[in-house]
Amino acid sequence: MTLMFERSQRVAVLGGGPGGYEAALAAAQLGAEVTLVERVGVGGSAVLTDVVPSKSLIATADAAVAISEATDLGVQFYAKGAEGKPLKPQIAINLAAVNKRLMALAGQQSEDMRTALLEAGVTILSGHGRLDGPNAIVVSTSQDQGTDFDRIEADTLVVAVGASPRELDSAKPDGERILTWTQLYDMKTLPEHLIVVGSGVTGAEFASAYMNLGAKVTLISSRDQVLPGEDQDAAKVLEKVFKRGGMQVLSKSRANSVERTEKGVLVTLSDGRTVEGSHCLMAVGSIPNTAGIGLEDVGVELTGSGHVRVNRVARTSVSNIYAVGDCTNFFPLASVASMQGRTAVFHALGDVVIPLEKLKITANIFTAPEIATIGFSEKDIEDGVADGIAYKLPLAANPRAKMQGIRDGFVKILARKGSGTVIGAVIVAPRASELIYPLAIAVERRLNVDQVSRVFAAYPSITSSITDATRAMHQVYIAN
Numbered sequence: 001m002t003l004m005f006e007r008s009q010r011v012a013v014l015g016g017g018p019g020g021y022e023a024a025l026a027a028a029q030l031g032a033e034v035t036l037v038e039r040v041g042v043g044g045s046a047v048l049t050d051v052v053p054s055k056s057l058i059a060t061a062d063a064a065v066a067i068s069e070a071t072d073l074g075v076q077f078y079a080k081g082a083e084g085k086p087l088k089p090q091i092a093i094n095l096a097a098v099n100k101r102l103m104a105l106a107g108q109q110s111e112d113m114r115t116a117l118l119e120a121g122v123t124i125l126s127g128h129g130r131l132d133g134p135n136a137i138v139v140s141t142s143q144d145q146g147t148d149f150d151r152i153e154a155d156t157l158v159v160a161v162g163a164s165p166r167e168l169d170s171a172k173p174d175g176e177r178i179l180t181w182t183q184l185y186d187m188k189t190l191p192e193h194l195i196v197v198g199s200g201v202t203g204a205e206f207a208s209a210y211m212n213l214g215a216k217v218t219l220i221s222s223r224d225q226v227l228p229g230e231d232q233d234a235a236k237v238l239e240k241v242f243k244r245g246g247m248q249v250l251s252k253s254r255a256n257s258v259e260r261t262e263k264g265v266l267v268t269l270s271d272g273r274t275v276e277g278s279h280c281l282m283a284v285g286s287i288p289n290t291a292g293i294g295l296e297d298v299g300v301e302l303t304g305s306g307h308v309r310v311n312r313v314a315r316t317s318v319s320n321i322y323a324v325g326d327c328t329n330f331f332p333l334a335s336v337a338s339m340q341g342r343t344a345v346f347h348a349l350g351d352v353v354i355p356l357e358k359l360k361i362t363a364n365i366f367t368a369p370e371i372a373t374i375g376f377s378e379k380d381i382e383d384g385v386a387d388g389i390a391y392k393l394p395l396a397a398n399p400r401a402k403m404q405g406i407r408d409g410f411v412k413i414l415a416r417k418g419s420g421t422v423i424g425a426v427i428v429a430p431r432a433s434e435l436i437y438p439l440a441i442a443v444e445r446r447l448n449v450d451q452v453s454r455v456f457a458a459y460p461s462i463t464s465s466i467t468d469a470t471r472a473m474h475q476v477y478i479a480n
Contacts, residue, residue, distance in 0.1 A: 008033045009349055012137045012154035014129040014293070017044025018051075019324030019337030020160030021113055026345040027156075028120040035152045036122050037129035037139050042114040044162055046334050048106050049182040056102035057184075058205065058366050060093075061212035062430075065368060067091055072405045093213045096188045103185055125150060131157065131294035134318055156320050156348040159300075159308060160341065161293065163286040163326035171197070171258035171282055177265050178258055178280050181206060191215050193277035195267050197255045199226040201365050203283035204238065208367040211247050218248040218275055220255050220267065227365065231378060231426045233392065234371045237408050238428075241369065250275070258282070288327040303329050312355035314344035322348060331361055359424075362440045364433040369409045372436035375424030375443045376414055388416045388423050393469040395429055400460035406430060411465040413439065413449065415473055420448035422470075429462060438466060449473040 011027040013020045016038030024036045041048055068091055070077070078086040117124060127139040132151065140149040165180035167173060175183045181202055192215070196207045199221035211217045219226065219242065225235045226242070226249065242249055254270040264278040288306045295302060301309045301317040308323035310316055310330055316323050322344035325337035339356060346353040365371040376386040395401040395409040406429065414424035425439040442452050453470035457463045 009156065010154040011035075011156045011158065011345065011348070012152045013037065013158045013160060014131075014137055015044060015160035015162060015289075015325070015327075016042045016113075016124070017046045017160055017162050017325055017337060018334040019341040020044065020158065021117065022338040022341035023158045023160065023322075023324060023345050024117055024122045024341075025120055026342045027349065028117070028122050030345065030349050030351060032156075032345075032349060034120075034122045035125060035137075035154070036117060037125045037127065037137055037152070039126065039128050041110045042117060042124065043106075043110040044160075045164070045182065046162070046337075047110050047113070049185070051334050052106040052109050053099075053102045053185055054181065054205065054209075055366055056105050057098065058209045058368075060098050060102075061209040062368060064091055064093065064214070065212045069405065091214070093190050095190045095213075099185045099187065125152070129293065131159075131298055131321075134298045134320060156322070156345075158314075158341065158344055158348075159290075159293075159295070159316075159321065159323040159327065160325050160337070161289040161327045163288045163332070165282070166285040166287050168282065168284060170256060171280070173282060174260060177260050177278070178282065180282055184281065187279075191277075191279040193218070193264070193279070195220065195258075195265065195275055195277040195280045196283060197258065197267065197280060198283035198285070199223065199228065199249075200283065200285070201227065203281070205366050206281055206283065207242070207247060208238075211242065211245050212368055216246070216277075218250065218277060220250045220253050220269070220275070222252070222254045224251050226251075227371070230365070230371065231373065231412070233378075233410065233412065234373075234426055234428045237369070237410070238367055238371065241408055286326065286332070290327050305329075310340075312357070313347040313353055314340040314356075315347065320348070330356070331358060333361070333363060336361055360440075360444050362436055364436070366433070369406075369429050370427075370432035372427045372432035373425065374436060374440050375422075377424060377426075378412070378414065380424070381414065386414070386416075386423060388414050389473075390414045391469055391473045393465055393472065395462070395465060397468075398460075398462060398465045400462050400464070401429075403460065404430075406462075411435075411469050413466075413469050413473060415449050420450060420473065421446055422449060422452060431462075435462060435466070438463070 009032040011032045011034045013024045013036045027034045081087045129137045132138045137152045138149045173180050195218045196203045197220045207219045227235045257268045259266045265280040267275040290306050307329040310328045314322045324340035326332045362374045378390045380386040381388050392412040409429040412426040422442040449470040457467045
């Protein structure tokens with residue numbers, strides 16, 4: 001249904017990443033006059049230099065692992081030698097070809113999104129945007145806001161400017177040896193020894209990918225576990241997989257500086273130790289792209305870190321200005337940015353809107369194995385934030401996992417005491433991003449473990465681990 005306005009509502013969107021794209025598309029579908037301003041291309045950095053290329057790289061790494069581990073399933077690869085004797089071939093990674101493919105995929109995704117917006121009637125302007133009061137955006141061809149610009153007036157503004165890799169003065173990226181995650185795709189050959197500084201989601205994903213592509217990897221973590229803040233059992237599984245694959249994990253180690261050497265890089269730790277490698281990836285967080293775009297001038301409230309404060313419908317402290325995605329203080333995921341974009345526009349234009357809830361957001365870490373989560377965590381239960389119980393079922397008990405040679409992972413379900421309502425879940429498994437969906441539905445619809453257990457799962461399947469876990473929780477939650 002298209003909303004009917006007394007006059008055409010004008011919506012201007014600053015930034016064309018997942019959040020800005022969805023905001024512009026939804027506004028156009030609701031009959032508004034929409035202008036989108038984007039400086040690097042539709043899809044923003046998420047599509048062009050972050051999510052799409054990184055997950056494409058990870059898909060290649062997964063393929064390499066599948067080939068290398070196929071012998072465990074009885075699949076053997078041989079080539080005939082000069083005398084007809086079998087030779088066992090090695091897996092070779094053509095990183096230049098890999099990077100060319102994934103950047104082409106990113107470019108095509110950007111073009112597809114651009115086409116969708118144009119077909120919906122969105123006007124797209126290429127350039128650097130800045131707020132000019134609460135009802136206008138000026139667009140310049142250069143970041144310093146030169147004289148050549150357009151001025152877009154609108155009733156509603158949506159800010160979706162994203163974030164950029166955080167850089168340290170003591171470890172300045174040079175794009176050749178010291179790299180941010182946006183610069184990895186210029187490498188022509190696999191790094192001989194990649195040092196990853198930072199064991200959060202980005203650091204862990206790239207460390208996992210390059211290890212599985214065949215590079216020597218050292219992961220430097222300032223905390224006592226990889227993925228600080230994530231489920232401890234999941235982090236332990238991942239760290240075990242990393243070490244089994246030959247990765248060196250330096251826990252409780254802080255990198256003081258990274259220097260370029262004649263042959264590579266030298267990382268100096270806070271305790272005086274040094275680590276030498278061929279390349280270094282700096283994965284030490286991100287900073288919002290909110291500086292110098294006029295937010296403070298119009299009264300939009302920012303956090304101390306520069307993120308835009310928003311409520312659950314993505315509204316800022318200025319009533320007609322909304323903000324979505326990684327530039328906000330909400331939740332830095334592309335899927336969340338997309339949902340925020342739609343929610344913001346629905347709210348601004350008077351359509352039905354459901355405010356976002358953080359506990360209903362599904363998150364996934366694309367390591368091997370993947371880690372998917374939703375809802376409350378086991379730590380929340382331990383700290384008394386949630387009144388519940390947790391049950392963990394190892395994947396090793398699953399028939400399909402045995403057939404596929406899956407050795408690591410588990411399904412963990414959290415349920416409220418007494419009622420058995422599913423309030424959270426953690427899945428560590430190949431394709432955990434797909435497996436978490438039924439539990440996301442359970443959390444969203446407030447299903448209890450008995451209701452989930454009664455849903456038929458195919459046999460044999462990894463999904464049956466979910467029904468097995470919920471069946472096991474029947475007596476547990478009744479007893480509590």
